[in-house]
Every structure is written in structure tokens, then in C-alpha cells.
Amino acid sequence: MNPVLRTEGLRKAFGGIVVSDNVNLSIAAGEILGLIGPNGAGKTSLFNLISGVLRPDAGSIFLNGERIDSAPLYKRARMGIARTWQNMLLFRTMTVLDNLLVGPRDYPGESVMRLAFGRGALRVAEAAMRDRAMGILGRMGLEQTASSLVVDLPFGQQKLIGLARTLMNDGPLLLLDEPMAGVEGAAYETMQRVVRQEAEAGRAVCVVEHNVSFIRDLCSRAVFMANGKILQDGTVEELIASDILTELYFGV
Ligand SMILES: Nc1ncnc2c1ncn2[C@@H]1O[C@H](COP(=O)(O)OP(=O)(O)OP(=O)(O)O)[C@@H](O)[C@H]1O
Ligand SMILES: [Mg+2]
Incomplete structure (x- = not known):
């Protein structure tokens, strides 16, 4: 079976800094892969390459077997690549619900697709999105925050709202x-x-x-990255037992 995501020989450099150096990665359906590495390792850059914020200098990216590395960001989102952002990027002075309603991948919104919808069909689509948003908030125990402004919520809840918005895109790949x-x-x-x-x-x-x-509790497999390179790819136990992590987190 094809993995959901596969990268082959992915490379990206900013001037002299190589942030992605021959990265070969694959993630299967149902798998939670941990991506670990020191600051500046290239983790966020890798997400940017996969989601289409950055174009690779070389290499390829496949989503369910289909090559996607020349598709623009919005198309990749529509194909079902959902991601959170390291600095959240929520609309802080909008309500929680409105923040979620900018997240889905197939929302008619203010696009030309709107023209293809009759007014009744549009109302149905909007109601379905609202239901979906309320369902996600409900799963997090946050339905009562729907009409609160994001800025008024405690930080932990804001992080959950960031995840909730990302989950409005129900596609096959989730990058956190x-x-x-x-x-x-x-x-x-x-x-x-x-x-x-x-x-x-x-x-x-x-x-x-x-x-x-958190990685240990959640992931069976983890990848360790530094200077744009994947240095280890194995079970979380192997990674925890390895010198790599000891050096990074305990300064040995
Ligand atoms: N658009 C850009 N232009 C130039 N350099 C960049 C750009 N984006 C990232 N970098 C550089 O690439 C390197 C990798 O950054 P990246 O944000 O991918 O690291 P990271 O592993 O996510 O780190 P952290 O754990 O701090 O989030 C850093 O040296 C960073 O300064
Ligand atoms: Mg980062």
C-alpha cells in the first residue's frame, strides 16, 4: 500500500544554509510520526516544503502516490494536507467559530465556486461547516467558547483552537x-x-x-533531524536510547 506521504531526495537551501538535505520520509495512514531535532534543524522548513509554502530545489513529494511538489499551497490544502503553524496565526480578535470557518478545504467561501452554488445550497454548505466546527469544538470540550474572542481564551485553549481549525480540513495528512x-x-x-x-x-x-x-506517549516511530538531514529513523525507544537524543536534551 502506498504511504500517504512520501518525500524523495528533498532538498532546499537558503543561501549557504541547507535546511533540507536529501530528505526521504514516508508516513502511512493511521501512523503518528514524531519529528524531533534541535532549533534550526529544518523541521518547520520540511512542513513548509510539504504543504507548499516553499518549493524544493530538488526532489519530489507524493501524496497518496500523486506527485504534488509543483502544486500551489491552496491546492495542496484542498488535496487534504492540513497543518498547524508554529506561531498559531489565529485571528485573535475574531470569534473561535469564525476562526474555524476559515479552515475547511472545500468551503465555497468568497470564491468563484460560490457562483456554482445556488443560494439554498450555499446555506446548506455553510450550515454543514458550522456543524462540523461545533462537532470538533465539542470533542475538545470547547463548544461553549464558540462565540468568545480567541484573545480572551487561556493559552492552552488557544492552542487547541489552532488544532481545531486545522481539523476543519479533513484530508489524509495532518502536520502538527x-x-x-x-x-x-x-x-x-x-x-x-x-x-x-x-x-x-x-x-x-x-x-x-x-x-x-509527548512523542513517547503518542508515536511508535520517530525521526531525528539536524542540519536538514535525517540522522535517525526508527522506533521511539531506539531514539530515546540513542546518544543523539542524550546529547541534544541532556548536553552530554
Ligand atoms: N524563509 C527563510 N529564509 C532564510 N532562512 C530560513 C527561512 N526559513 C528558515 N530559515 C532558516 O532555516 C533553518 C531551519 O529553520 P526551521 O525553522 O526549519 O527550523 P526548525 O527545526 O523548525 O527549528 P525550531 O525548533 O526552532 O522551530 C534556520 O537556520 C532558519 O533560520
Ligand atoms: Mg520550527
């Missing part, structure tokens, strides 16, 4: 860039549960995270 940074307590538990449910529903998930215990 440091979802746990600064999150603790109930929000931490919720984040873990929801990410696990998404994989159980059959999505391929990749999580960038410095929190090794």
Missing part, C-alpha cells in the same frame, strides 16, 4: 508543528486524545515536538 509548546494540564490531555483519534480514524500524522514524553 509544536502543538504542545506551552500547553499543560487539561489542554495537554485533550491534545493527546484528539491527535490519537485522528490517527485512529486513518489519517497520517506528523508531529514536531520538543516534548519527548
Whole structure:
């Protein structure tokens, strides 16, 4: 079976800095892959290459076997690449619900697609998106925040809203860039549960995270990256036992 995501020989450099150096990565449906590495390793850049924010200098990217590396960002989102952003990028002075309604991949919105919808059909599509948004908030125990402004919510809930917006895109690949940074307590538990449910529903998930215990709890496989290169790809146990991680996190 094809993996959901596969990259082959992916390369990207900014001047002299190589952020992606012959990266070969694959993620299967239902898998949660951990992506670990020091600051500046190229983790976010890899997400940018996969989601279409950046174009690779060389190499290829396949989504369910289809080559996508020349498709623009919006098309890749429509094909079902959903991602969170390291710095969230929520509309802080909009309501939670309105933030979610900018997330889906097939929303008629203010596009030419609108013309293809009759007014009745549009109302039905909008109601379906609202239901979907409320369903996702409900799974997180956040339905009562729907009409709150994002700026008024505690940080952990804002991170969950970032995930909720990303989940409005129900495509096959989910890329999470440091979802746990600064999150603790109930929000931490919720984040873990929801990410696990998404994989159980059959999505391929990749999580960038410095929190090794989060990776250990969630992922069976993890990749370690530094200077744009994948240095290790194996089980989380192997990675935790290896010198690489000890050096990085305990300065040995
Ligand atoms: N658009 C860009 N132009 C130039 N350099 C960039 C650009 N984006 C990233 N870089 C550089 O590429 C390197 C890798 O950055 P990247 O953000 O991918 O690292 P990261 O692994 O996500 O780090 P962190 O853990 O801090 O988030 C860094 O040296 C960064 O400064
Ligand atoms: Mg990053």
C-alpha cells in the first residue's frame, strides 16, 4: 500500500544554509510520526516544503502516490494536507467559530465556486461547516467558547483552537508543528486524545515536538533531524536510547 506521504531526495537551501538535505520520509495512514531535532534543524522548513509554502530545489513529494511538489499551497490544502503553524496565526480578535470557518478545504467561501452554488445550497454548505466546527469544538470540550474572542481564551485553549481549525480540513495528512509548546494540564490531555483519534480514524500524522514524553506517549516511530538531514529513523525507544537524543536534551 502506498504511504500517504512520501518525500524523495528533498532538498532546499537558503543561501549557504541547507535546511533540507536529501530528505526521504514516508508516513502511512493511521501512523503518528514524531519529528524531533534541535532549533534550526529544518523541521518547520520540511512542513513548509510539504504543504507548499516553499518549493524544493530538488526532489519530489507524493501524496497518496500523486506527485504534488509543483502544486500551489491552496491546492495542496484542498488535496487534504492540513497543518498547524508554529506561531498559531489565529485571528485573535475574531470569534473561535469564525476562526474555524476559515479552515475547511472545500468551503465555497468568497470564491468563484460560490457562483456554482445556488443560494439554498450555499446555506446548506455553510450550515454543514458550522456543524462540523461545533462537532470538533465539542470533542475538545470547547463548544461553549464558540462565540468568545480567541484573545480572551487561556493559552492552552488557544492552542487547541489552532488544532481545531486545522481539523476543519479533513484530508489524509495532518502536520502538527509544536502543538504542545506551552500547553499543560487539561489542554495537554485533550491534545493527546484528539491527535490519537485522528490517527485512529486513518489519517497520517506528523508531529514536531520538543516534548519527548509527548512523542513517547503518542508515536511508535520517530525521526531525528539536524542540519536538514535525517540522522535517525526508527522506533521511539531506539531514539530515546540513542546518544543523539542524550546529547541534544541532556548536553552530554
Ligand atoms: N524563509 C527563510 N529564509 C532564510 N532562512 C530560513 C527561512 N526559513 C528558515 N530559515 C532558516 O532555516 C533553518 C531551519 O529553520 P526551521 O525553522 O526549519 O527550523 P526548525 O527545526 O523548525 O527549528 P525550531 O525548533 O526552532 O522551530 C534556520 O537556520 C532558519 O533560520
Ligand atoms: Mg520550527
